[in-house]
Amino acid sequence: MRCNILKTLAATGAVMILGLSGCKKDGGSNNDILIGEYGSMTGSTATFGQSNHKGVEMAFDAANAAGGLLGGRKLRVLLEDTQGKPEESQVVVTKLINSDRVVAMIGEVASSNSLAAAPVCQQNGIPMISASSTNPKVTEVGDYIFRICFIDPFQGLVMAKFAANTLKVKRIAILQDVKTDYSVGLTNFFRENFIKLGGEITSEESYSQGDKDFNAQLTAIKSKNPEAIYIPGYYTEVGLIARQARKLGITVPLLGGDGWDSEKLWEIGGEALNGCYYSNHSSTDDPNPILQKFVVDYKARYGGQPDAMAALAYDAALVLIDAIKRAGSASPDSIRMALAATKNFPGATGSITIDEHRNAVKNAVVVEVRNGKYLFKESVAP
Ligand code: PHE
Numbered sequence: 001m002r003c004n005i006l007k008t009l010a011a012t013g014a015v016m017i018l019g020l021s022g023c024k025k026d027g028g029s030n031n032d033i034l035i036g037e038y039g040s041m042t043g044s045t046a047t048f049g050q051s052n053h054k055g056v057e058m059a060f061d062a063a064n065a066a067g068g069l070l071g072g073r074k075l076r077v078l079l080e081d082t083q084g085k086p087e088e089s090q091v092v093v094t095k096l097i098n099s100d101r102v103v104a105m106i107g108e109v110a111s112s113n114s115l116a117a118a119p120v121c122q123q124n125g126i127p128m129i130s131a132s133s134t135n136p137k138v139t140e141v142g143d144y145i146f147r148i149c150f151i152d153p154f155q156g157l158v159m160a161k162f163a164a165n166t167l168k169v170k171r172i173a174i175l176q177d178v179k180t181d182y183s184v185g186l187t188n189f190f191r192e193n194f195i196k197l198g199g200e201i202t203s204e205e206s207y208s209q210g211d212k213d214f215n216a217q218l219t220a221i222k223s224k225n226p227e228a229i230y231i232p233g234y235y236t237e238v239g240l241i242a243r244q245a246r247k248l249g250i251t252v253p254l255l256g257g258d259g260w261d262s263e264k265l266w267e268i269g270g271e272a273l274n275g276c277y278y279s280n281h282s283s284t285d286d287p288n289p290i291l292q293k294f295v296v297d298y299k300a301r302y303g304g305q306p307d308a309m310a311a312l313a314y315d316a317a318l319v320l321i322d323a324i325k326r327a328g329s330a331s332p333d334s335i336r337m338a339l340a341a342t343k344n345f346p347g348a349t350g351s352i353t354i355d356e357h358r359n360a361v362k363n364a365v366v367v368e369v370r371n372g373k374y375l376f377k378e379s380v381a382p
Pocket of ligand 1: 048109110111112132133134135182258259260261281308309
């Protein structure tokens, strides 16, 4: 009631400030539905944020071109750069909520950044969807926090099985990034599963995101003669690690997770990565017609192949659009309830059902790096 009066006043142009602070925000003064997006547009994980934004733009532009939502309202995304940093993520999300009055949030990519900003969304009652943060703790922050991807216990199991059953290796070393929740979590899930499958961890070494010299850790790893090295990090460090490993005469395959997913991986690591494998969310080789249409449209718009991150973000935006439509409203609370009820939504990365923990249960793929190409090896169901 109060909200309607204020809206009417705001429409006359008289009391914009009053209107915005009094209303439970429902999407902006000129009737656009305002969605916040926060991502690493710069920094060592910049392709994550950039790909995320491309996926979101494609989904929103298509919905707007088709007439918008809720009787013609347009979606407008307000993008903020986190520089890939947790503190900055918190700052920009606070701004998007308090100053820009967004009704929902898409982001972040990296788990530590999502973990830093999720409490702000939760406390303000703004639903947040991460397209790709896989650490289990992210959605545990509260009932406003969602993701549309699988989580790391599954991803760790997939690579442990791949190593033990497909590559048939028994002795693996681990090199983890102790600065990110993602890498620390995935290390634990991989170790636990690989040991259960009869494998042995020859040694564990660590680094911090931003490091450039990995010679000491790699020398220590080499001295134990592992048959493979598991490196659940992000692409910039992984590329450097691969080069330095080969220089030291380490020839065994390097294994990793979705954090490797970037066209920059090959640019940085080059041939040192040939014959290495990582788990991921999707592969452009998947015949799923929604993915194939996305790949064609993406190529026409941006050139090149979309990475899994772009496809996931496209799906996150589609799921949000679907929720707003089903809610019949752009109020944060109704969006949250509709998101929670998402079932069998046909996405580019597979069918998406949000479970009671606000996660999605989906297949993973294993990809082989070969001469600048990321080749599909196998798909693993949960
Ligand atoms: N899963 C990673 C994390 O949680 C982020 C990521 C997802 C990176 C998909 C690339 C592709 O930190």
